[in-house]
Amino acid sequence: MVARNALEDIKRDLESFVGKTITLRANQGRKRVLETEGVLENTYPKVFVVKLSEKPGVVKRVSYTYADVLTETVKLSVRSRDRGEKRIGCAG
Numbered sequence: 001m002v003a004r005n006a007l008e009d010i011k012r013d014l015e016s017f018v019g020k021t022i023t024l025r026a027n028q029g030r031k032r033v034l035e036t037e038g039v040l041e042n043t044y045p046k047v048f049v050v051k052l053s054e055k056p057g058v059v060k061r062v063s064y065t066y067a068d069v070l071t072e073t074v075k076l077s078v079r080s081r082d083r084g085e086k087r088i089g090c091a092g
Contacts (some may be wrong), residue, residue: 002043006069006070007066007070010031010066010070010088011023011043011048011066013088014040014048014066014069014076014088016054017040017078018040018041018042018043019040019041020039020040020078021037021038021039021069021078021079022037022038022039022040022050022057022076022077022078022088023035023037023076023077023078023079024036024037024038024050024052024062025074025075025076026062026064026068026073026074026075027074030070034062035067036037036052036054038050038051038053038062039051039061041061041074046065046066047063047064047065047066048063049061049062049063050051050062050063050064057084067091069088071074075087
């Protein structure tokens, strides 16, 4: 049950940042890594959605599971004016 609680903690943590700009680093396999910024658009029971604006007029959405954050396949951080940068889903 420890993993289930960890997933719920990550989901709860992410819900507090909906609408905020986040930095995303996602391992896409075969030595490909996506590093970008986007807005955490919404959270759902099993996944969360990030809206990326790569080019003017082009909007791309990506979704990941909370398990991706737990296994560090996806690393997220939120920049806060008063507290610096906060990593989501890590122990520290």
